[in-house]
Amino acid sequence: MSRLDPSLEPNGSGLRRIEVITGAGGRRRWSEDEKALAVEESLAPDAVVSQVAHRHGATPQQLFTWRREARRRAEAEGVPPFVPAITENSGAAVRAPAPAPKTEAAAPVVEIEIGETHVWIWRDADIGMATAILRALRTSPGAK
Template identity: 50%
Template sequence: MSRLEPTLELEHQVRRIEVITGAGGRRRWTVDDKARIVEETLEPGASVSMVARRHGLTPQQVFAWRREARQRSDEAGPRFIPAIVEAASTPRQRRQQAAPMVLIELEIGGVRMRIGDGAKASIVSAVIRALKATS
């Protein structure tokens, strides 16, 4: 009996067949989907590999999306973010403060930065970029 003829021997029977259904080829991810997945990786304690696996991606793909998002945000320049406005102090309370009046206070990645009167915009943006790069 040749190997090409069908046999009933157990060692030659097909035991499992996988059927793949659905559209083949590359998946197209919208910008919103990519942003949502990248945002998941930025959560405290998140693992890029776990997030990638959950969405059926490779970690390399998610790292590439993170790199693209960082480049886009660097190119976009300064953006507006929600601000927390505290009640203004009275003139007497301001005189009692030893520190100079702070105009802007930023917190990025747990690091707080205060920007006082007369700070150059180029220095402020350089410090913000450096803080963002470390977070």
């Protein structure tokens, strides 16, 4: 026979301490929209991941996991990574605003028209970025 007493009181008086937890129990669940909002906010150039995570009630590790999952989902769906581009749709009634002219800006070396979209490539453009832009435009619905 064991003399171990499972109660929290050492004197064995038969009284036990009970802790009552109120509120929602278990783990917190975030909707896909909440996760997407936090991921988008964390990708801003001046964002601090730990601050963004705490603002959304998550830990930095969770936010990094959400970012990794979003990147994998995009790759699985065949979405190309984001590449900033300036395009002009010549057939549309509304045009995207042209970039502010630089002082003494060099003229583009190459102008490419894919469907109704025009892309200008300058002499010092990164070849990898130009290739990614052209691939993205080639697979876009308006390129046909």
